[in-house]
Amino acid sequence: MTETSEAPLRIAIAGLGTVGVGVMHLLATNRDLITARAGRGIEVVAVSARERHKDRGVDISTLAWEDDMTTLAEREDVDVVVELVGGSDGPALALSRAALGRGKGLVTANKAMVAHHGLALAEIAEANTAPLKFEAAVAGGIPVVKGLREGTSANQLTKVYGILNGTCNYILSEMEGTGADFDEVLAEAKRLGYAEADPTFDIEGIDAAHKLAILSAIGFGTRIDFDAVHVSGIVQVRAADIAQADALGFVIRLIAEADVQEEGDDRRLLQRVRPCLVARGHPLASVDGATNAVVAEGNFSGRLLFQGAGAGDGPTASAVVADLIDIARSFDSARDIGAPFSIPVARLSDLAPAEPGNRMERTYLRFTVNDRPGVLAEITAAMRDADVSIESLIQQGRAREGGEVLVAMVTHEGPERCVTEALSLLEGSDSLTGAPLVLPILAN
């Protein structure tokens, strides 16, 4: 059933961690159906990794080995290089440039590299009619790069947003489920493998920002602008915030969000990653654990939701091999499979970053304050002076250690800059025992 006369697509894999091994495992397990769908076999011919002799549960003894991974790009017997090394620069980037420069295909799961160098790589790909694909770089096994590049291609998107970091989502939903505080859940997540030993990129929102910058470029047809992403992570979120949010009918999720708005004659792009309060009826509120989800709103499609496993060797391998099948279906010397970012790099627009302060939002504000008279009056006066209208306010009755109490409030909808101004009026006040936490409420 699966014989085919066409020559197989020959691939080289750089990096044999869990994802690299997962790709080999997938190619072996689903070999027949992949051959049927790709129209030809997909064969691993060469590999490179840090250590050659290590038990990975897959046999690499029959494959060519390169100590220097960049050499994979020079091999005559390789059509496509699969880059699973990671790191925005260094060897991964050198390998990717070399492969595309020689007209070979490149499939990568490297979100940091694509966020920082995606346009430069796409230019090389376009100049050499080489396919460059990175479905696995965003939201693991969810085909959302394809979804935006091809599924919603007829639409002017107004907004793309979602939950793009499984580690943060696991931590927040565990905090919600157990009532435990951040540090405790993070430690548990590390033990269970849901967080890396150094989770900085995840919990500070950088990883989600990499992915958002990639989705923005594809969704809005604009140049990647990772540096313009406003990023705040989840480290400041306390168990008490989650309890307050719950009492108000919300859950807390790290939301990556990009939209395009007209400002005068300009179209401007706003990209942000930050914890938000999400109303319990919203589709993203029920996204728990390491699951990812992306919402895209198009001017004809309306709101579309893509949801699934955001990480893990199986889902990531699924995305890598889907890219390989796409390439196998259409790639030979005479063909290409379109622009990596949907529009050729030279024609991507260059949207200037929008000013977030003009946006209208409802906001959750949490202060930790000294338990003494007059503090509430001081805070509410600052709100009044900055034109922030308070919808509800809760002062936690029970004092915490050291006489510290929590004051949480939700504002009516108003310009963000008013909240910023109110906070600046309170800056330096010795009533506050720490920096206030500001969480926007995700609009429906």
Next chain:
Amino acid sequence: MTETSEAPLRIAIAGLGTVGVGVMHLLATNRDLITARAGRGIEVVAVSARERHKDRGVDISTLAWEDDMTTLAEREDVDVVVELVGGSDGPALALSRAALGRGKGLVTANKAMVAHHGLALAEIAEANTAPLKFEAAVAGGIPVVKGLREGTSANQLTKVYGILNGTCNYILSEMEGTGADFDEVLAEAKRLGYAEADPTFDIEGIDAAHKLAILSAIGFGTRIDFDAVHVSGIVQVRAADIAQADALGFVIRLIAEADVQEEGDDRRLLQRVRPCLVARGHPLASVDGATNAVVAEGNFSGRLLFQGAGAGDGPTASAVVADLIDIARSFDSARDIGAPFSIPVARLSDLAPAEPGNRMERTYLRFTVNDRPGVLAEITAAMRDADVSIESLIQQGRAREGGEVLVAMVTHEGPERCVTEALSLLEGSDSLTGAPLVLPILAN
């Protein structure tokens, strides 16, 4: 920004109802970005519809007109025919065959035609290297045909299921929200345009079955087998069932579901459309109104969810034009864009239908019975004799008109055929005032 030296893709539209007009409106509104993404313009050159002179809100005076739509396929100046006429046979099929037979592309929103004749059309397409695409035939604006054909292509799928009919979902969620009975909500749905004047195909589950048969073929790589779909609609669902389900923690949704299971050495396909009880925590339970959603479970990807507007001129036009952009990107005389069903027709497998009776399920059963002693004993004895184990049972206290009461129960998990047997034991019993309603409980 959007100039391109490539010749435009020239299309003909057959059928100028709301979707046809929606496609023209979309092509005009989003012209620049479509040109940028497609790499060339997409231009309507000819149209055909029942009435030439009718105000549709779009100007067709500059376009060629054909009274006989089949002639569109013969025009030298047409690259792709867009079929929006509907009907599984007749003019739509004749036009589609003619277009593909001449090597022209075909884009269609016609689920009935694809469910019945998709393989025959795909054979013509493959023989003539002509693209055949039908994203708009399933789940409106949700790119789920692409999602299964390309997004999950690396996976052996175990299951594809979802909510594929917006009319039924609107009716069920309205019944849930208002407590009103079926007939009342259907009448309201017709008034609001959520149900057609003749809603038979929708409310009896045929429309969902058409879509399921298409998704099965793509997802499992098997020949379309519409006749093998077990179908039951929502006409029997009463307000009382929705209230009972609610009390038990469930909502009722019309679920289309296909899976492949091993039976001995065989792989067999089971396709069913039926109202199910869906636990409130399940992602499909929160799919309300005319929204559609599809879940695909792959052996590496895990569970993926695609959700969005299942109908309407905007979303459907979005899907049609996405197909056109795909074709414009890759279609010329020397290229093709792969097999319409992901695998060439000759290599699709031919999975025999599975026997549903062997499936293990929990089931909701509702009886309408005469309000007299001994009825409950009769029903529970039949359950016992057929080896059906009862998890919970509710007899509605208040008698309805004519002394009729409702008895509702949920069974423990067991083979479906035991429930069927229990019902056959009760057949002809004069305790029952009507046919019992059997609703499976959707597994998690």
